[in-house]
Amino acid sequence: MGLTKTAIFTDQDNHLASIAKALAHPARLAILKHLIKQDSCICGDLVLEIGLAQPTISQHLSVLKQAGLIKGNISGTSVCYCIDTEAWQEANEAFAGLFASGMPTTNDCC
Amino acid sequence: MGLTKTAIFTDQDNHLASIAKALAHPARLAILKHLIKQDSCICGDLVLEIGLAQPTISQHLSVLKQAGLIKGNISGTSVCYCIDTEAWQEANEAFAGLFASGMPTTNDCC
């Protein structure tokens, strides 16, 4: 049905899945990396930097913003985006936690 | 179009995005956590453990397998799944790399 049954899962899993979803597109990864690289923030340079149309970039930015990973400031006619450091750190810890819990000793099934 | 323009992006970004996509569903996170918890591997207990129909679980397992995160061994009529430790470690490093590159000093835009 294309609709995830969120009620069945833990809040933690639902939340981590939503963050993973936001990271699950190369354009969004490229946007994040660009924002990180510039430290201070960029706006519509992303449209030139990445080879996608302006509405498409705007949509990807919206996804990242809704996931809480980035923030945007209006300055004049342009909008300035940057990583939300707190959310970024939290996401980092969430993924680190997932991977740290793993790492079994053997790599064999059964 | 629902079709990602992979040619535009780096192999690294495309790969990390594909791993993130595999992690971008709470059922798949729950499956991975269960496999980790049991250390040795489980099969159709997942259908009971998670509240989804057998074909749905099978599909999620297929996604995780295609992403390379898990492996499956046939033993009798049942199939035994476990984390692919190598791929798991690689995924861990890929995410750690992404997050480590970030962490700017200020949390303000512009």
Added chain:
DNA sequence: TTATTACATTGCAATATTACGATAAAAAGG
């Protein structure tokens, strides 16, 4: 051989995602 058990696959319906052209909207410059 004939169940039974455990999974995978197929087919389908409902919804989501990706991408972009066209069009708003809001600020700045003339």
Added chain:
DNA sequence: CCTTTTTATCGTAATATTGCAATGTAATAA
């Protein structure tokens, strides 16, 4: 005021995802 610049939003088309009933398959049990 009008124009330009920059971004967001709307509408749409193509494809992907999620979920499950029905069915297929392969190994074991009877």
